[in-house]
Amino acid sequence: MVKVIGLTGGIATGKSNVSDCLSKMGYQIIDADKITYQLQHKDNDCLNAITKHFGNDILEKNGELNRSRLAKLVFANKENLTNLVRIMDPYIRSNVQSIINNTHEKLVVFDAPTLFENGYAFMCDRIIVVTCTPINQLNRLQVRNNLSISDSIKRIKSQWPLNFKEKLADYLIDSNGSIMQTRNQVIKLFNKIDN
Numbered sequence: 001m002v003k004v005i006g007l008t009g010g011i012a013t014g015k016s017n018v019s020d021c022l023s024k025m026g027y028q029i030i031d032a033d034k035i036t037y038q039l040q041h042k043d044n045d046c047l048n049a050i051t052k053h054f055g056n057d058i059l060e061k062n063g064e065l066n067r068s069r070l071a072k073l074v075f076a077n078k079e080n081l082t083n084l085v086r087i088m089d090p091y092i093r094s095n096v097q098s099i100i101n102n103t104h105e106k107l108v109v110f111d112a113p114t115l116f117e118n119g120y121a122f123m124c125d126r127i128i129v130v131t132c133t134p135i136n137q138l139n140r141l142q143v144r145n146n147l148s149i150s151d152s153i154k155r156i157k158s159q160w161p162l163n164f165k166e167k168l169a170d171y172l173i174d175s176n177g178s179i180m181q182t183r184n185q186v187i188k189l190f191n192k193i194d195n
Contacts, residue, residue: 007110027109030099030110032115046091047065050087053083116168130172131172
């Protein structure tokens with residue numbers, strides 16, 4: 001039976017660095033963001049359902065999703081975000097479960113920024129939360145996504161507070177230090193988990 005390790009954290013807390021490190025260590029990563037991106041491609045049932053709910057204004061002329069238009073809608077209105085999650089959830093869940101069922105690995109990592117918020121935690125045997133200080137999170141998000149403080153705060157608030165996620169975690173990784181310090185924590189932790 002495959003062991004599923006959930007990997008989560010707040011937006012811009014360093015979760016992607018941890019995921020990259022685990023991938024380089026040879027672990028299979030099930031990336032919820034990549035699955036979401038694939039589900040939002042032209043002529044996909046999931047995108048059709050999203051368009052049916054939010055209208056054709058979220059599409060480019062070629063039928064592809066305009067992610068920035070959709071983001072403006074969902075981060076400006078909590079109900080819109082809830083509806084998007086409700087529409088996409090069955091598609092994401094089905095894809096993740098299929099990958100888990102078909103893997104030949106003894107351990108996989110399920111990388112999902114909204115692992116708790118969307119009810120995916122039950123799919124995991126253990127959960128790691130990547131954390132950092134609120135000011136580091138805000139600064140990283142502004143720089144990475146070229147967002148204003150106001151837009152950054154809206155995105156951070158669209159997820160559960162980090163301190164709440166930390167309480168639900170089996171393990172914490174502190175990403176306030178250098179990338180190398182974070183990677184050393186990951187290596188040490190997975191030497192423990194994978195034995």
